[in-house]
Amino acid sequence: MTAATVAPTPRGAAVGRGIGIGLMYGLFRPRVLGAWRVPASGPVILAVNHAHNLDGPMLMGTAPRPVHFLIKKEAFVGPLDPFLRGIGQLKVDRTTVDRTAITQALGVLADGGALGIFPEGTRGEGDFASLRAGLAYFAVRGGAPIVPVAVLGSTEARGRLIPALPPLRSRVDVVFGDAFRAGDGSGRRTRKALDEATVRIQAELTAHLGNARRLTGRL
Numbered sequence: 001m002t003a004a005t006v007a008p009t010p011r012g013a014a015v016g017r018g019i020g021i022g023l024m025y026g027l028f029r030p031r032v033l034g035a036w037r038v039p040a041s042g043p044v045i046l047a048v049n050h051a052h053n054l055d056g057p058m059l060m061g062t063a064p065r066p067v068h069f070l071i072k073k074e075a076f077v078g079p080l081d082p083f084l085r086g087i088g089q090l091k092v093d094r095t096t097v098d099r100t101a102i103t104q105a106l107g108v109l110a111d112g113g114a115l116g117i118f119p120e121g122t123r124g125e126g127d128f129a130s131l132r133a134g135l136a137y138f139a140v141r142g143g144a145p146i147v148p149v150a151v152l153g154s155t156e157a158r159g160r161l162i163p164a165l166p167p168l169r170s171r172v173d174v175v176f177g178d179a180f181r182a183g184d185g186s187g188r189r190t191r192k193a194l195d196e197a198t199v200r201i202q203a204e205l206t207a208h209l210g211n212a213r214r215l216t217g218r219l
Helices: 008-026 056-064 080-087 099-108 134-142 190-217
Strands: 030-035 043-048 067-072 090-092 114-117 146-152 171-176
Touching: 008 056, 008 067, 008 080, 030 056, 030 190, 043 056, 043 134, 056 067, 056 090, 056 114, 056 146, 056 171, 067 099, 080 090, 090 099, 099 114, 099 134, 114 134, 134 190, 146 190, 171 190
Parallel strands: 030 171, 043 114, 043 146, 067 090, 067 114
Antiparallel strands: 146 171
């Protein structure tokens, strides 16, 4: 079995969570709201807005469960490749239908794990304005509820020592929303059904982001 096909392990993700806790709470002041909304066991998808490269590590360090993230293959360079694989993260090629990544992600859900997805596909405004159908596919095919997550404050200011990051010890809010089901209950995975699920998902995620901004005062 090659490095590219080694399945992510719960133990690896647990190690990643430990590293995330140490780094995120050591460097910043995360304020976590609604973490109790994440199911304590069973498959779940954490759908996260993506405005900064810090968003993934921040969620890994603040989520109540270890998370396996789908991460673009461009991040797996040099020593980061074995490191990211070792902490249970999934490499995905966004330019094609990456069957290995799809199989691994569905495997995480089949094993009752937590899958982290940036449904916008790439880092941008972080407002869930443009969603890809991948999230709907994993939710319907994997039979997993979706928990929307808003990471707020990662882009509001730049640090003096490391301009690419927020100021050290600055507050970053992580707000978990209510879990919901993407499908219509029929189990259908047709293109029409996935398109309808994507519309439902976008409405839920956008509403959660608005609520999170009002709750934290980051309007």
